[in-house]
Amino acid sequence: MATAALGTAMLALPPGRALAQPAPLARAIPSSGERMPAIGLGSWITFNVGNDAALQAECTAVMAAFFAGGGRMIDSSPMYGSSQAVIGRGLATLGHPDALFAAEKVWTSSGTNGPAQIDETRRLWGVERFDLLQVHNLLGWEAHLDTLQAMKAAGRLRYVGITTSEGRRHDLVEQIMARQPLDFVQLSYNPVDREAEQRLLPLAAERGIAVIVNRPFQQGALTRRLDRAPLPDWAAEIGATSWAQLILKFILAEPAVTVAIPATTRVDHVRENLAAAGGALPDRELRGRIAAHIGAL
Amino acid sequence: MSEWWTYRLDDFLLFSPRVYWRLFEAHNAALWPLHLATMLAGLSLVVLILRRPGRAMLWTGLLLAPLWAFVAWTFLLQRYSGINWAASYAAPAFLVQAVLLLAAALMPGGPAMGRLDAIGKTGLGLVLAGLLLYPALALASGRPLAGAEVFGIAPDPTVLVTVGLLLTARGRWLAFLLPIPLLWCLFSGLTLLAMGEAQAWLLLAGTVLVALLGTLRLVRRGSRAVRE
Numbered sequence: 001m002a003t004a005a006l007g008t009a010m011l012a013l014p015p016g017r018a019l020a021q022p023a024p025l026a027r028a029i030p031s032s033g034e035r036m037p038a039i040g041l042g043s044w045i046t047f048n049v050g051n052d053a054a055l056q057a058e059c060t061a062v063m064a065a066f067f068a069g070g071g072r073m074i075d076s077s078p079m080y081g082s083s084q085a086v087i088g089r090g091l092a093t094l095g096h097p098d099a100l101f102a103a104e105k106v107w108t109s110s111g112t113n114g115p116a117q118i119d120e121t122r123r124l125w126g127v128e129r130f131d132l133l134q135v136h137n138l139l140g141w142e143a144h145l146d147t148l149q150a151m152k153a154a155g156r157l158r159y160v161g162i163t164t165s166e167g168r169r170h171d172l173v174e175q176i177m178a179r180q181p182l183d184f185v186q187l188s189y190n191p192v193d194r195e196a197e198q199r200l201l202p203l204a205a206e207r208g209i210a211v212i213v214n215r216p217f218q219q220g221a222l223t224r225r226l227d228r229a230p231l232p233d234w235a236a237e238i239g240a241t242s243w244a245q246l247i248l249k250f251i252l253a254e255p256a257v258t259v260a261i262p263a264t265t266r267v268d269h270v271r272e273n274l275a276a277a278g279g280a281l282p283d284r285e286l287r288g289r290i291a292a293h294i295g296a297l
Numbered sequence: 298m299s300e301w302w303t304y305r306l307d308d309f310l311l312f313s314p315r316v317y318w319r320l321f322e323a324h325n326a327a328l329w330p331l332h333l334a335t336m337l338a339g340l341s342l343v344v345l346i347l348r349r350p351g352r353a354m355l356w357t358g359l360l361l362a363p364l365w366a367f368v369a370w371t372f373l374l375q376r377y378s379g380i381n382w383a384a385s386y387a388a389p390a391f392l393v394q395a396v397l398l399l400a401a402a403l404m405p406g407g408p409a410m411g412r413l414d415a416i417g418k419t420g421l422g423l424v425l426a427g428l429l430l431y432p433a434l435a436l437a438s439g440r441p442l443a444g445a446e447v448f449g450i451a452p453d454p455t456v457l458v459t460v461g462l463l464l465t466a467r468g469r470w471l472a473f474l475l476p477i478p479l480l481w482c483l484f485s486g487l488t489l490l491a492m493g494e495a496q497a498w499l500l501l502a503g504t505v506l507v508a509l510l511g512t513l514r515l516v517r518r519g520s521r522a523v524r525e
Contacts, residue, residue, distance in 0.1 A: 045310070045312060048312045048316065049380070050312075050316065050379030051376070051379050052320075055316060080311065081311045081312060081379070081380045081382065168303055219307070265313075
């Protein structure tokens with residue numbers, strides 16, 4: 001049944017259209033210069049489907065559409081229930097695409113338990129090593145950063161990062177960004193959650209730290225709220241055909257942002273998200289108008 | 298957890314409502330028609346309490362204990378823990394409750410059932426809600442009947458019926474028998490609330506009601522002791 005569901009979902013992917021899509025905007029990771037498509041794929045809630053074979057197949061179809069559209073970064077965490085196993089199953093089904101940029105997290109208060117958790121996560125993904133490991137929500141960050149830096153030095157990891165979400169602990173995030181040799185910082189940012197603009201985004205630009213934006217749609221709450229209102233005519237000026245695209249274009253127009261990682265369960269939404277990074281981005285004046293308009297709704 | 302005041306209830310929700318409700322569809326499909334037996338057993342307990350209250354606790358314990366263990370194993374561990382790691386911690390608590398129910402049924406001085414005052418009648422109301430109303434909530438909420446939550450199969454109605462049955466009892470054992478069911482009602486009620494499901498209020502209201510009744514009882518006992 002799962003195979004049939006995946007087959008149906010894959011049929012919904014017109015290869016011609018996927019190939020015809022322009023490659024999404026790519027941004028350089030400052031610490032290496034490696035270019036990264038600016039739309040990634042989050043897995044918070046959306047990929048936590050347990051043993052439900054039909055839903056697992058849907059997740060695999062989402063991943064297939066993501067890779068077909070030029071996406072690379074998939075992000076998860078031990079906190080996300082079955083998401084890691086679901087990603088691993090999807091990657092195996094898709095033959096472990098070379099394009100994958102595997103971004104994971106370590107999430108345990110014990111520094112001693114970090115390596116074992118990372119090994120288990122690697123087993124669930126079915127990958128030899130991760131491209132990026134981040135300290136999730138700064139939990140046990142000092143010990144874990146030591147572990148991750150040691151892994152990077154030994155060639156067992158390419159990039160090291162930290163994460164926060166929904167504006168929490170920005171003071172500490174700022175301190176760590178200022179003092180530690182980080183490759184990535186992950187934080188929440190969208191037209192209504194703009195606290196990161198004050199200190200973290202300028203600091204990331206100054207220190208050469210790549211920025212991953214999580215919860216661009218506030219876990220769907222923002223787009224659900226906006227869906228009740230018509231998309232303004234001026235959204236067409238930058239080729240945005242949906243609220244989701246307008247939000248993503250707003251985020252990607254911030255130069256310090258490297259990748260936004262919207263999560264979804266739907267193939268059409270993956271395509272829509274990737275397409276947001278494929279056209280014009282708003283200038284400063286239009287970004288202001290987007291934020292004011294969305295904030296007022 | 299730092300800056301705990303910045304967290305909302307839905308920050309703790311790890312899964313979507315769609316995934317949660319599909320768990321019950323898969324669970325029911327795997328266990329049908331066992332539901333008929335558990336429903337019949339639940340209704341039989343109500344009749345027993347009304348007709349032969351003296352033997353009710355024995356049969357209540359003998360019936361509920363395996364059902365709590367069964368729900369812990371088949372639902373909490375085999376299904377729910379896959380999307381919510383907290384369920385793997387709840388499962389041992391369900392097993393402890395099973396042991397407590399069995400002990401209360403078999404050991405001398407266990408609870409005496411058949412209390413039919415206002416508290417007891419409230420308990421019977423909860424029992425009937427768990428047995429008859431709970432399965433219908435799926436349809437009322439626009440979900441398929443295949444995903445109905447049934448006593449002895451799914452945790453919430455099993456716990457609600459247990460709480461109701463215990464309210465028809467008297468005795469010191471209740472102080473040991475009620476905490477785990479009430480904690481589950483709170484946990485599951487808050488989970489459903491985070492999912493935006495109205496039926497959360499049934500569990501939360503049940504928890505508050507039982508807590509209020511317990512407090513009232515303590516206050517009455519206290520004032521009686523003062524008079525004596």
